[in-house]
Each structure stands twice: as structure tokens, then as C-alpha cells.
Amino acid sequence: MPAIVLSTLNAKYIHAAFGLRYLRANLGHLQSSAEILEFDISQRPIDIAEILLARDPKIIGLGIYIWNVAPATELVAALKRLRPDIAIILGGPEVSYEIEDQPIVELADFVIPGEADLKFAEVCQQILNGERPGSKIIPAELPDFSRLELPYPLYTAEDVAHRVIYVEASRGCPFTCEFCLSSLDIPVRQVPLPALLDHLQRLLDRGVKQFKFVDRTFNLNTSVGRAILEFFLARHRPGHFFHFEMVPDRLPSALREVIAEFPPGALQFEIGIQTFDEEVGARIQRRQNYSRLEENLRFLRRETGAHLHADLIAGLPGETLESFGAGFDRLVALGPQEIQVGILKRLRGTPIVRHDSDWQMIYNPHPPYEILQNRLIDFGTMQRLRRFSRYWDLVGNSGNFVESAPLLWSSCESSPFHAFMRWCDWLHARVGRTDGIALVRLLGLLFEFLTRESKLDPRPLAESLWRDYQRGGRRDKPACLKDFLAATEVAASPQQARATLPRRQARHLA
Numbered sequence: 220m221p222a223i224v225l226s227t228l229n230a231k232y233i234h235a236a237f238g239l240r241y242l243r244a245n246l247g248h249l250q251s252s253a254e255i256l257e258f259d260i261s262q263r264p265i266d267i268a269e270i271l272l273a274r275d276p277k278i279i280g281l282g283i284y285i286w287n288v289a290p291a292t293e294l295v296a297a298l299k300r301l302r303p304d305i306a307i308i309l310g311g312p313e314v315s316y317e318i319e320d321q322p323i324v325e326l327a328d329f330v331i332p333g334e335a336d337l338k339f340a341e342v343c344q345q346i347l348n349g350e351r352p353g354s355k356i357i358p359a360e361l362p363d364f365s366r367l368e369l370p371y372p373l374y375t376a377e378d379v380a381h382r383v384i385y386v387e388a389s390r391g392c393p394f395t396c397e398f399c400l401s402s403l404d405i406p407v408r409q410v411p412l413p414a415l416l417d418h419l420q421r422l423l424d425r426g427v428k429q430f431k432f433v434d435r436t437f438n439l440n441t442s443v444g445r446a447i448l449e450f451f452l453a454r455h456r457p458g459h460f461f462h463f464e465m466v467p468d469r470l471p472s473a474l475r476e477v478i479a480e481f482p483p484g485a486l487q488f489e490i491g492i493q494t495f496d497e498e499v500g501a502r503i504q505r506r507q508n509y510s511r512l513e514e515n516l517r518f519l520r521r522e523t524g525a526h527l528h529a530d531l532i533a534g535l536p537g538e539t540l541e542s543f544g545a546g547f548d549r550l551v552a553l554g555p556q557e558i559q560v561g562i563l564k565r566l567r568g569t570p571i572v573r574h575d576s577d578w579q580m581i582y583n584p585h586p587p588y589e590i591l592q593n594r595l596i597d598f599g600t601m602q603r604l605r606r607f608s609r610y611w612d613l614v615g616n617s618g619n620f621v622e623s624a625p626l627l628w629s630s631c632e633s634s635p636f637h638a639f640m641r642w643c644d645w646l647h648a649r650v651g652r653t654d655g656i657a658l659v660r661l662l663g664l665l666f667e668f669l670t671r672e673s674k675l676d677p678r679p680l681a682e683s684l685w686r687d688y689q690r691g692g693r694r695d696k697p698a699c700l701k702d703f704l705a706a707t708e709v710a711a712s713p714q715q716a717r718a719t720l721p722r723r724q725a726r727h728l729a
Contacts, residue, residue: 220274220275222278222347223246223249223252223276223277224256224271224274225242225253226255226267226282228262228290228294229257229260229287230259232381233382233383234259234382234383235385237385238282239257240255242336244369244370245367246343249340258270260290264291264297265297268294268297268301272302277346278308278347279306280310281308281309283312283314284312285586285587286586288321295323295327299326306346308331308339308343309327309330310330310332312400312566315333329356330355331359332359337366338358338359342357364390364409364411369415371386371418372421374422379422379425386419386422387433388412388447389410389436389443391408393406393439396505397570397571398532399566400566403568403569407439412446416446416447419451420454432461432464433464437463438466441474448477448481452480452481458720459485460720461485462488464488465489470515470518475518475522482524484524485524487528491529492507492530492531492546494531494543494546495545496542496543503536504570526556527557528555528556529553529558531550531558532562533562533563534563534604537578538595538596539596540595540596544636559612560604561608562589564582565588565589578595579594589605603644605653606643606647610639610643610646610653614642614665617723618690618725619726621727622687623680623684626680627639630675642665662687662700666700680703681700682704684697685697
């Protein structure tokens with residue numbers, strides 16, 4: 220039985236816990252006495268406790284995040300009642316700041332705020348030697364990458380076959396955006412490039428096709444970014460998919476040249492714009508060159524095959540519904556395949572709290588700590604924005620309505636934001652929910668809205684919806700469309716190369 224069990228509750232099964240693998244990789248001689256057991260938030264805490272206790276460990280290390288802190292608190296409470304002798308050590312961003320009044324911290328034995336790659340091993344050795352650490356809170360110093368063992372050999376064959384493989388070329392962020400935990404993570408530190416490329420090659424040799432880089436600013440260091448892109452380009456095979464986060468107003472020619480060489484769908488860039496309101500951006504310490512940002516997005520859409528996932532945040536201090544809508548329209552015009560409309564969260568430790576009084580920022584006290592209302596956007600309007608975010612994900616981002624979604628605003632003089640909000644209000648009045656809406660039902664409701672409310676001709680609309688419906692390889696004609704489609708029409712099978720990409724991205728390509 221392992222002396223140490225490393226565990227967490229992932230948001231979904233496919234999300235392999237990157238941090239746990241770093242901790243185990245750096246346990247030194249204790250690594251052989253440690254085991255990783257991963258769960259997800261759909262599992263009951265009491266069932267997770269049963270599995271953990273069956274391993275009879277002396278130490279349980281738990282990764283705590285915004286999405287799992289509630290069930291993790293229930294889990295720790297059960298573990299300490301059943302086996303108070305087991306030392307429970309917490310780590311992760313949710314217990315790295317403002318930890319004094321957290322119930323889960325009170326229940327646990329020890330907490331390691333910060334990057335615990337090396338500190339966790341020290342604490343475990345103390346406990347196993349029978350020496351109880353002198354303090355419950357044990358801050359971790361920033362580890363130097365030259366001292367770290369990289370975790371990639373700890374991805375299992377099951378991980379390679381079924382899960383997202385996370386990698387990193389750097390840690391830290393040079394920017395100080397007040398809503399983001401990464402703004403507290405300074406300085407930026409690079410993984411030694413030769414070692415990283417060696418591990419990436421080994422992962423490719425093991426059959427890994429999809430890599431997700433967790434770096435906050437992949438394109439900050441041009442030479443490193445280009446080297447990684449060139450490495451993947453030289454080894455690219457159909458079905459390979461590489462995800463990076465990028466600074467939107469920084470795209471020098473050295474990066475443009477190599478990005479343009481990748482085939483369609485091979486690259487995905489997550490582009491954090493957050494707001495187009497320059498005054499709001501300055502208020503939250505997010506300064507960016509908007510003209511350069513727009514030019515970069517136009518280049519990526521027109522000259523490359525990269526899949527663009529752009530982020531906006533609703534509820535920032537000083538942003539009105541109208542200014543947010545204007546920014547959304549501006550982003551729609553730039554044509555990214557996906558726009559994530561996020562609702563502002565008050566993450567522990569972030570300096571966004573300094574605006575609470577002036578802008579009357581009221582947040583939900585429970586995870587994920589989303590804004591409920593502020594001085595310029597009341598609760599009812601914020602709820603509409605929350606529904607907008609969810610419905611946009613279902614219709615605008617999913618790839619299920621690539622051709623037909625723009626008909627919501629191209630058929631009228633209204634802005635995309637206000638036109639889509641009109642559809643959101645109508646849809647919520649009809650279904651009263653934002654989840655659990657089957658695709659066929661959603662398609663039927665969109666057809667009804669566009670024919671009855673927007674007065675579109677049903678025949679060309681049905682053809683657009685039918686082409687969209689086939690993007691996922693579907694052949695069953697929805698009943699609402701049958702009377703408006705030619706009887707001889709047959710669905711085309713999706714191309715095999717596209718079928719090997721993640722489903723959302725493949726539908727956008729089809």
C-alpha cells in the first residue's frame with residue numbers, strides 16, 4: 220500500500236491533473252511510495268473517501284481549485300472523522316490566498332500555498348520521519364526549473380489514449396491584470412528548452428496527438444515560441460492538435476511565418492481580450508494595443524488555419540451593458556471561431572477587490588465567486604448576461620450552427636450582441652433553462668424563432684440548418700426541416716482528417 224496518495228477532483232475525467240504529476244515526479248526516493256488517484260466532481264465525496272481509505276495511506280495530498288473546493292471540503296471532513304491519523308496536506312490556487320477563514324483549511328492538517336513541487340516532498344519526509352511540521356501553513360518558495368523533474372513520464376497509457384495532455388514551457392505572467400491569479404505569479408520562468416523538447420518528442424513517440432500548453436503567455440518569448448512551433452510543424456501528422464494561450468497584441472513576423480505553415484485546425488490560440496473599453500482596461504491594469512490586436516486577429520483569420528478562441532469578461536468595474544455589447548460586436552467582426560463570454564469572478568488573492576466600494580461590486584460568496592451585480596449592471600441584467608454566455612456557447616461556439624447562427628443578426632439592422640440577446644430572452648422564456656437542451660430541440664427552436672420572429676424564408680433557412688446539422692456526421696433529418704428540404708438530399712460523411720480533431724474544432728472546419 221502507498222504511504223502517500225496524491226489526489227484531486229478534476230472538473231471532468233478527461234482533465235488529467237498536471238500538478239499532481241509534478242508533485243510525484245519531485246518526491247525523490249519517496250516516489251515509489253506514492254500513488255496518484257484522480258476523481259472528478261461528478262463522484263460522491265463519500266465514495267471517493269472509501270477508495271482513498273482502502274489504500275491505507277499515511278499522507279493524502281489534495282489539489283484544491285475553484286471548481287472542487289465544495290466537494291473537497293466534504294471529502295476532507297469525512298476523512299478526518301474516519302481516520303484522524305492520516306495527515307491531509309492541501310495545495311492549489313484555492314488554498315494559496317485568503318486561507319485563514321476557509322473551512323477546508325480548518326479541517327486539514329497542513330496547507331502548502333504556492334508552487335509546492337519541492338516543498339511537498341520536504342513535508343512528506345518530515346511526517347514519515349515522525350516529525351510534525353511546526354506550522355499548519357507552510358509557504359512554498361518559487362522553485363527553479365533547473366531543480367525540477369519534469370512530470371511527463373508519469374502520463375499513463377490511459378492518459379495518452381483518453382485524456383488531455385497538459386504541458387508547459389514557462390510559468391508566471393509579466394502582466395498585472397487585477398482579475399487574474401496569474402498576475403500574482405511573477406517572475407516568468409522558462410523550462411529549459413532542450414529538456415522540454417526531449418519530453419515532447421517522447422510523448423509524440425507514445426502516440427500523443429493533442430497537447431495543451433498551460434503557459435499564460437506562450438508568445439511572450441518569441442525565440443522559444445518559434446522553436447516550439449517549428450518542432451511541432453516538422454513532426455506534424457493528421458490529427459495533431461496544439462493549444463496555446465497568447466498575448467493578443469504581440470505577434471511578430473517570426474511567429475507569423477511559422478503559424479501560417481500549419482494546416483487548418485492544427486493550432487488553437489486562446490486569446491484573452493477581456494474588454495475593448497480602454498478606460499475599463501486601464502482601471503483593472505490590463506493595457507493592450509487594440510489596433511495591433513485587431514490587426515493580429517485579422518491576420519490569423521485570413522492568412523492561417525488556426526482556430527481562434529477569444530475571451531471577453533462581463534461585469535468588469537465601469538463596463539456597462541452597452542459598452543460590453545459594443546466590444547462583443549467588435550470581436551464578432553474579427554471572426555474568431557469561438558468567443559467565450561465569461562462572467563467576472565472574484566478569485567481569492569486578486570486585487571480586483573479594490574473596486575468593491577466604488578463600483579458596488581457584489582459577488583456570490585460561494586464558488587466560483589461570480590459577480591451578481593455592480594453599480595452599472597443590476598442583478599436581473601447580469602442574469603441575462605449569464606444566460607447569454609451559456610446560449611452563446613451552445614449556438615455560437617459549439618460548431619453546430621456555424622452557418623445559421625449569423626442569421627440571427629445578419630437578417631436585421633441590430634448589432635450581433637443585441638440580436639443574440641433578443642434570441643436569448645425568447646429562448647429562456649420558452650425553455651426556462653440553460654442546460655439539458657437536446658441539439659434537435661435547439662435546432663427546432665432556432666428554426667421557429669428565425670421564421671416567426673425574424674421572418675426568414677423557411678426553405679433557405681432549413682438548408683442552412685441542415686448543412687450545419689451534418690457537420691457532426693449526422694444523417695437523421697430533423698422533423699421540423701423535412702418539409703422544406705429536397706427528398707433526395709443525403710448527408711455527406713465527415714472527412715477522416717477532421718474527425719481526428721477535437722469535435723468542436725472539427726465542426727468549425729467542416
